[in-house]
Amino acid sequence: MTINTFEGPGPxxxxxxxxxxxxxxxxxxxxxDAYVFHPRPICPHCGAAALAWVEPSGAGTVYAKTIVHxxxxxxxxxxxxxxxxxxxxxxxSRVDGVEPSGITTGMAVQASxxxxxxxxxxxxxxxxxxxx
Amino acid sequence: xxxxxxAAIVGAALxxxxxxxxxxxxxxxxxxxxxxxADAGVKLSEVDAxxxxxxxxxxxxxxxxxxxxxxxxxxxxxxxxxxxxxxxxMWAAMLLETGLAETVVICYGSNQRTASGKLMTAIGLPTxxxxxxxxxxxxxxxxxxxxxxxxxxxxxxxxADVAVAARGWAQKNPEAFVRDPLTREDVIASRLISxxxxxxxxCLVTDGGAALVMRRAEVAVDHPQPPVYFLGGGxxxxxxxxxxMADLTVTGAAQSGxxxxxxxxxxxxxxxxxxxxxxxxxxxxxxxEDLGFCKxxxxxAFVQGGRIAPGGELPVNTNGGGLSCVHPGMxxxxxxxxxxxxxxxxxxxxxxxGAELALCHGNGGVLSSQVTNILGTSATL
Numbered sequence: 001m002t003i004n005t006f007e008g009p010g011p012x013x014x015x016x017x018x019x020x021x022x023x024x025x026x027x028x029x030x031x032x033d034a035y036v037f038h039p040r041p042i043c044p045h046c047g048a049a050a051l052a053w054v055e056p057s058g059a060g061t062v063y064a065k066t067i068v069h070x071x072x073x074x075x076x077x078x079x080x081x082x083x084x085x086x087x088x089x090x091x092x093s094r095v096d097g098v099e100p101s102g103i104t105t106g107m108a109v110q111a112s113x114x115x116x117x118x119x120x121x122x123x124x125x126x127x128x129x130x131x132x
Numbered sequence: 133x134x135x136x137x138x139a140a141i142v143g144a145a146l147x148x149x150x151x152x153x154x155x156x157x158x159x160x161x162x163x164x165x166x167x168x169x170a171d172a173g174v175k176l177s178e179v180d181a182x183x184x185x186x187x188x189x190x191x192x193x194x195x196x197x198x199x200x201x202x203x204x205x206x207x208x209x210x211x212x213x214x215x216x217x218x219x220x221x222m223w224a225a226m227l228l229e230t231g232l233a234e235t236v237v238i239c240y241g242s243n244q245r246t247a248s249g250k251l252m253t254a255i256g257l258p259t260x261x262x263x264x265x266x267x268x269x270x271x272x273x274x275x276x277x278x279x280x281x282x283x284x285x286x287x288x289x290x291x292a293d294v295a296v297a298a299r300g301w302a303q304k305n306p307e308a309f310v311r312d313p314l315t316r317e318d319v320i321a322s323r324l325i326s327x328x329x330x331x332x333x334x335c336l337v338t339d340g341g342a343a344l345v346m347r348r349a350e351v352a353v354d355h356p357q358p359p360v361y362f363l364g365g366g367x368x369x370x371x372x373x374x375x376x377m378a379d380l381t382v383t384g385a386a387q388s389g390x391x392x393x394x395x396x397x398x399x400x401x402x403x404x405x406x407x408x409x410x411x412x413x414x415x416x417x418x419x420x421e422d423l424g425f426c427k428x429x430x431x432x433a434f435v436q437g438g439r440i441a442p443g444g445e446l447p448v449n450t451n452g453g454g455l456s457c458v459h460p461g462m463x464x465x466x467x468x469x470x471x472x473x474x475x476x477x478x479x480x481x482x483x484x485x486g487a488e489l490a491l492c493h494g495n496g497g498v499l500s501s502q503v504t505n506i507l508g509t510s511a512t513l
Contacts, residue, residue, distance in 0.1 A: 012259060038260040038375075064282070064380055066274035067327040068267055080266045080326075082275055082375055092261045092375040100327075105282040116263025 005049060011039035014053070019121045024058070024113055026089060027051040037089035058111035059086040060125060067100045078117070079103055083125055085111075097126040136395055137513045139225040140352035140359035143172025143345030144472040149458045150309045152339040153246050157186055158199055160341035160460075161241030165200065168343035173356045174235060176202060179345075181233035183208035183220035187242045187252045187461045196239070206233055212369065213496025214409060214462035218503035221468065222365035224346045234347065241341030242460035250337055251461055255497075258373040267326050270334065270412070272374035272498035274326040277414040279380040281328065286417065286432035288328060292319035294413040295332050295455050297441035302452025304442060304482035309338050310456050333413040335454035335463070342465035344472070349513075360472045361513060363398070363489075364506040366391025374498045381429075384502035385422035385493060392491075393424075396506035400424040403506075404487040405474045406446060407467035409495035410453040416440070419493050420448075423504065442482070450474060450482045464494035468505065475509050488512050 005011055011027070015038075018025050027036040031048035035056075042049045060083040067079050079100055084090050095103050096114060109125035116122035145167025148160035161184065169176060182204050186192035193209030208223055210216060217238055224236035244252040257268055266272060280286045296316055302308035314332065322332040352359035368384025368391075371377045393399060400423060408419045417431035425446060426434040434440075440448035451457040451470040458466055471490035473479045488511050494503045 064275040064279040065327075066266075066271050066278055066329075067324075068265070068271060069324045069326070078265070080264050080271050080275070082380075090375055092264050092266065092373075094264050105278060117265040118263065120263055122263035 005041040005051060011041055011051070015039045018053070019113065019123070022113055024056065024111060024123050025053040026056045026085070026087060028054045035087040035089050037085070037091055056111070057086050060084055060109050060111060062095065062103065062105050062107045062109060063090060065103050065105055081125070083109060091123065093123055093125050095125050095127065102127070134395055135222070135225040135229060135365065136363050136397065137361050138229040138349055139346050140349050140361045141344050141468070141472050141507070142347050142352050142355040142357060142359055143168040143174060144469045145171050145343050146307070146469055147341040148241065148243070149307060149340035150338055151246050152243055155243055157189070157242045158195060159241070160243060160339060161186070161196065161239050161343070162199055164241060164341035164343035165237055165239050168237065168239070168345050171357060172345040174345055176200060178235045179237050180204050181206035181208070181224065181227055181236040183217070183224065183236065183238045184240060185209060185211045185216040185462065186240070187244060188254050190254060212501035212503070214411070214464045215494030215496035215501045215503040216462065217464040217468065218365070218492060218494035218505045219367060221344070221346065221362060221505055225362045225365070228346060228348045236346045237343060238346065238465070239341065239343035240462060240465045242462070243339045244461050245337050245339045253461065261373055261375055269498045270329060271326045273412040273414055274329045275374055276380040276418065276499060277328050277412070280414060280417065283381055284429035284432065288320055289316055290417070290432035290436055291328070291333055291413040292316040293435045294410065294416045294440070295319045297435065297438065297444070298410060298449055298453040298455035300441040301450050301482060302456035305452050305457060308452035308457040309336055329412060329414070335411045335459035336456065338458050338460050340458045340460035340466070342469045344465070344468060358476050359510065360475045360507050361510070362505065363508045363512060364392040364394070364396030366395065366504050368502040369500065371500050372497060377499060381418070383418050383422050383499050385419050385504065388502045388504040389423035389493070392504035392506050396508070398489060398506060403489050403491045405450060405471065405484045405490045406448045407450070407471050407490065407492045408448060409463050409467060409493055410449055410455050411459070411463065411495060413455070415495060416448065418499070423491065423493065447484050450479065450484065467492040467494060471507050475507060
């Protein structure tokens with residue numbers, strides 16, 4: 001369903017509401033078919049106000065990674081990654097379920113909804129055991 | 133309309149570099165303006181256009197006018213991060229060439245080191261990055277470094293060589309903030325902050341200010357110092373957030389550098405001295421590639437073996453750069469002041485003999501804004 005992004009809560013608010021309800025959605029343009037993330041009012045590829053929410057496959061690949069070094073008493077090290085989704089869009093995230101040394105650029109990962117660093121709902125990834 | 137050779141820098145000064153205890157960012161800025169006007173032999177009352185961008189004061193152009201007590205025709209406050217000032221020079225050249233202004237002052241100052249001990253910024257984390265707490269701006273550059281290493285085999289040692297070269301230049305600059313010896317091993321053994329970047333891959337946190345005075349070319353010769361001509365400029369803006377950068381190994385410098393060199397009618401091989409915005413070691417590798425000093429992916433190999441260090445074939449960041457000389461949050465102005473001094477032949481032990489053409493390159497945000505300026509002596513007109 002194409003959403004009217006110029007009325008009611010905007011795309012950021014809609015995304016956050018869906019995420020809080022357990023649904024990770026990205027946008028797809030009804031005019032040029034491009035997938036879009038992060039959420040926007042109009043398509044950054046063709047300019048059409050024809051973006052609709054779609055469910056991504058959740059499959060992705062780590063495009064780049066960094067381990068932020070933090071003192072143990074402040075919570076210890078954590079990772080920050082950029083993931084390319086199978087739909088062709090990129091997002092910042094975190095890879096859970098693996099030691100920092102086990103995170104490699106190019107590794108295959110799968111999305112789920114977990115918690116951000118402040119406990120907020122956030123899309124996170126876990127390794128699927130493959131690499132590209 | 134080309135701006136080549138239409139305007140010149142006739143005054144330049146630094147102020148408060150290192151630590152400026154008890155002084156505000158605007159104090160430092162105004163000291164730099166005072167110095168640049170004296171250097172140019174220009175009265176404050178002659179200034180009819182100003183440009184600035186300050187770390188925390190989003191209306192700093194207005195503050196500057198108020199504190200200087202002038203009533204300029206143009207107040208430029210365009211803000212793209214640390215690259216802003218290399219854009220200000222282009223706007224200055226346009227104002228001068230069109231006759232809309234006669235005397236333009238461009239300036240910056242920050243007391244971030246003595247006031248806070250860390251980067252002072254008005255910029256917060258983007259909505260879709262904040263949940264993952266990347267360090268701003270460091271983790272964005274770490275991601276770019278990781279990608280460059282993954283894609284091209286760039287090594288930890290090559291990143292270190294950028295910092296070692298900068299320190300080598302700083303040791304020849306009495307004004308540089310850090311001048312202790314630094315080896316490749318020191319860099320690699322330094323504290324990890326956001327992998328693969330370590331503390332010695334990161335710029336200094338200093339106080340400091342700088343200012344320039346620009347006038348039309350035909351009157352530039354009437355000033356005490358040899359004019360340094362604006363020969364070309366170009367910009368490239370690609371994103372705001374690192375997660376929106378299409379390819380982390382290709383920056384907007386490819387566009388800004390090509391535009392600046394086309395306007396100036398020069399190529400990378402013609403440049404005598406290079407001043408790059410080295411907030412992090414990876415920047416220098418990316419910009420050398422994107423500006424055409426080497427091929428994409430070969431920047432790591434290019435910086436090895438002291439090629440950009442004193443005595444190397446391409447002098448890069450001859451003041452010691454943001455890595456070892458000065459970095460008060462936004463570094464763009466300092467690329468310009470060092471280029472002016474090199475082209476005037478005023479840099480003592482680090483002087484590049486016969487330097488006629490300089491390239492200055494500014495970076496803003498998280499590799500987001502790229503701005504290139506080509507400057508030259510009268511021999512290049």
